[in-house]
Amino acid sequence: MATAPQEVCVTDNLMHFLELSETDKRLLATLEQTPQPVAKGQQLWKASERPDTLYTLRRGWAYSMHRSESGEEQVLDIFLPGDLMGIRELTFPAHSTDVVMLTSGVVCPFPAERLLDIYQRSPSLTLAIHAAAARQQVIISKRLVNILRHDARAKIAHFVLELYYRLKRVDESVHRNFAVPLLQSDFGKLLGMTKVHVSRTLSEMENQGLLRKTRKDIQILDLDRLLEISAFDPMKLTDQLNPTLTAALPSPGPS
Amino acid sequence: MATAPQEVCVTDNLMHFLELSETDKRLLATLEQTPQPVAKGQQLWKASERPDTLYTLRRGWAYSMHRSESGEEQVLDIFLPGDLMGIRELTFPAHSTDVVMLTSGVVCPFPAERLLDIYQRSPSLTLAIHAAAARQQVIISKRLVNILRHDARAKIAHFVLELYYRLKRVDESVHRNFAVPLLQSDFGKLLGMTKVHVSRTLSEMENQGLLRKTRKDIQILDLDRLLEISAFDPMKLTDQLNPTLTAALPSPGPS
DNA sequence: GCGCAAAGACAACATGGGTTATCAGTAGCG
């Protein structure tokens, strides 16, 4: 119950954006031919390594994080099942983040060149992958905006809603109550606050009837007020593409 | 003297990453056939518009910004000459930011479909454009990390160094003293602090012999200490690409 | 079932930065 029950593949993810042809699906499937179980806490890559492998996350959660010289950790991405991991750093000669599994799970590693290959074979897949990457970036940008402008309560509300909507997208079974394998200290690393203050604020939010976080899961008690105080915009995670682009694709329908 | 003296085109920018063939250069040049002067304060796009036009910035500075319902403004990107504007939001059905000129300048608008066209014609240009986009994103991520972990002095130091190294990359004439058309309130919107505190902190930093900001420019007084207190890593803006990718390109050299 | 380590709750205190207000330069403009 701690990790998502079913497996999600990238195809499930990218299909949200665009109708994929059978050829595209087969091409995508070649990325996921080598599923590999990974243990909780396992590192997929480390800062300063060369990014020559990308991963799809089929099951479990992972996160990427900056480690500063002073040993402080800042979490940048939370990866959920179906996510593609590593595109942001792909063009750099070295990784700048570590990526660690938050739970046990299953990943599919594939060589970076395979992506270039896909770019040359399928414009629609290229677009879908871009869209997915852009949404990962927008998640970070939105977090930046929110973090800079709001207090601890709003930061937490914003992040919880981010998780809620991202999870619902790939897992129908997610309801007001969903499993979250994150500690209070992880919230802190993500939102740039101390775990002490996370604890303080979570207690406060529970007293106010907003949400309840236990060790394993989160229960959303008052969705409307959470949306209100965090100014979260679910549309930012939209699956809709820019019509200008889809119209310009060579073969609009499934071929 | 307030705006950069010379013009910089995208080619100048992308050439940093990769040797471009003549064909590639000609292809790129087609994007910049319609230079258009823009006035200070002019908006290039607004939130909620559909992103059907991209821009290259040839001369002048611009910034993109989120406006929240409560009217607060959060600056996300600072665009400098040579930058490509609009890729992050390209795949979304609507812009989420406003983009405004900070100075007068020259931009080259081109239709979004042209980019897809380039993707299909030139793998090396595709890679170079990705690299540039990824670096814009990394700038934001680094700012996030830095902002969350450090105090006002370090935030300002970090941002000033970001500007310094980005400017030096495209403009040889930049020295310890360089023109910056940003107000203290712009610093505030960018770094998530009030202009009052920006003022306070700038005074403090000048007293400490770190840097001096006037209305028109910034003077770096002690580069080493600025690097130290901000933990800024100039390598993050590296022009180097991932060798794994360049090796996989169809035609490695200029063809 | 016991013991230990990790996670979380809570309290007391310190402080960086927000808020508000006032005043002084500065730039734009008639």
Next chain:
DNA sequence: CGCTACTGATAACCCATGTTGTCTTTGCGC
């Protein structure tokens, strides 16, 4: 040349969050 609006400096005050430390709860290995 002077009016006006904007930008920046500075001060007083306050609050949200960081810091430190202690105690409780939970989970896990033996």
